[in-house]
Amino acid sequence: MITIIRNARPWGGALADVIMNDGAITAIAPAGPDPAPGGGTVVDGRGRILLPSFCDVHVHLDSSRIGLPFRPHTGSPGVWNMMQNDRRNWRDAEVSMTERTTTTLGRMIANGTTRVRSYAQVDVDCGLERLDAVIAAREAHADRADVLIMAFPQAGLLRESGTPAVLEDAVRAGADLVGGIDPCALDRDPVRHLDIVFGLAERYGVGVDIHLHEPDQLALFSTELIMERTRALDLRGRVTISHGYGLAALPEPTLRELLETFRELDVAWATVAPARTPLPLVTLAEHGIRVGLGEDGQRDYWSPYGNCDMLDRTWQLAFTNGFRPDRLIEHCAAVATVGGRSVIDPSVRLASVDDRPGVAVGDPADLVLVPGDTVTAAIMDRGPDRTVLHRGVVVADHGELIPDGAA
The missing domain is CATH 3.20.20.140 (Metal-dependent hydrolases)
Known part of the structure; x- marks a missing residue:
């Protein structure tokens, strides 16, 4: 099942489209009008920051x-x-x-x-x-x-x-x-x-x-x-x-x-x-x-x-x-x-204080979109406008769980 997050900012960076399939991130490209020809579930990132869940x-x-x-x-x-x-x-x-x-x-x-x-x-x-x-x-x-x-x-x-x-x-x-x-x-x-x-x-x-x-x-x-x-x-x-x-x-x-x-x-x-x-x-x-x-x-x-x-x-x-x-x-x-x-999982590591992993090709499609100008701003403000994905499927949006089978 293909899911596409459009217009999101991985770790607060540049706008990108993130494509997921079979529970993992399969591609990341600069934000565009058609990130994945052939369809799939599209999630509107609306410029929000994309973090690992x-x-x-x-x-x-x-x-x-x-x-x-x-x-x-x-x-x-x-x-x-x-x-x-x-x-x-x-x-x-x-x-x-x-x-x-x-x-x-x-x-x-x-x-x-x-x-x-x-x-x-x-x-x-x-x-x-x-x-x-x-x-x-x-x-x-x-x-x-x-x-x-x-x-x-x-x-x-x-x-x-x-x-x-x-x-x-x-x-x-x-x-x-x-x-x-x-x-x-x-x-x-x-x-x-x-x-x-x-x-x-x-x-x-x-x-x-x-x-x-x-x-x-x-x-x-x-x-x-x-x-x-x-x-x-x-x-x-x-x-x-x-x-x-x-x-x-x-x-x-x-x-x-x-x-x-x-x-x-x-x-x-x-x-x-x-x-x-x-x-x-x-x-x-x-x-x-x-x-x-x-x-x-x-x-x-x-x-x-x-x-x-x-x-x-x-x-x-x-x-x-x-x-x-x-x-x-x-x-x-x-x-x-x-x-x-x-x-x-000991095979997963933070390499340093400056390491920002978890939103790259091959990473698990367990992700959360949060509002904020920067990651620091998102932490300070802790806004409710969040979208949560587990294994590439939206499981919650704006503080509410998605019923099973409704995503």
Whole structure:
């Protein structure tokens, strides 16, 4: 199926016509009156900027109240306390968990996200109920987005009897990655915690994603243990550190030495653009570290923040890093798009801070048109006039999903 985007500006450049077939970009030519003789579906770019679609590599689809009435925040500080607050409330929401995950994913797609890595909480309290809801959301939007699921022991692995068995059940049920969280600070037994996580990864051939909220030296210790297991099991390119802002607080010589190990073992990093201790994006780019962006929770029982808009989170990434030059702000867009793809697929790379890939012949036809004079202006203004394509098919326009079969 041929699709032609007319009069668009790839990465804010000159007007062009972009031709797609079989889910990939097949040709790019200067804008003209007839970009593809013989017909095809034509999308009017109207001079908008054409970017790779967004890739959210750190989102909790099962932790969302998007579309529901706003409620006051009732959590108290600390991972365990916040998790308990979530437990007390998530079953009492106005609609089912499946409806919440499906609605949230749909809004993400409508705003321009077509690749997602979502966590699904699994523990002795919820069993696989939340995993099943994330799977249902993936199936509901299978023609609009590609979704990977991470089985995530939000409550830790060792504080409640039976959790490792539930985590293994989740991997058996189809989770694409196995997760861990704060091996020292939460479970207080990093060796046993990581042995369970990496043991499941080895046994079932899945990737690993570790939530790391720990402070600097503790985060460093946990990361060194993660690296040991990555090397021992030869899981190069299959391990991700999420958050890890404690590592960003390390002295620069220590951090740079650690990043050499990241590079050697091709360990990726996922950030949600935290307000404090942002990741040093330029330094990570200099070391060739794969970095992606995510939205975390969405107006949930953990936090009132989150709106399903990765362009908004791109602005936050630039803002929290204090970026002002256009090239650095545009780099945030590269991280939010192709950077996320690189976390999922290690064969994809951002070559440098100035690399703007993803809209060239041979690239996947997962694209988003956004309004703006420049890419930086698009990030600053975050206008709603967007058209979203997945595998060369329009799946959303101006904030609304296209019904299946109607594109």
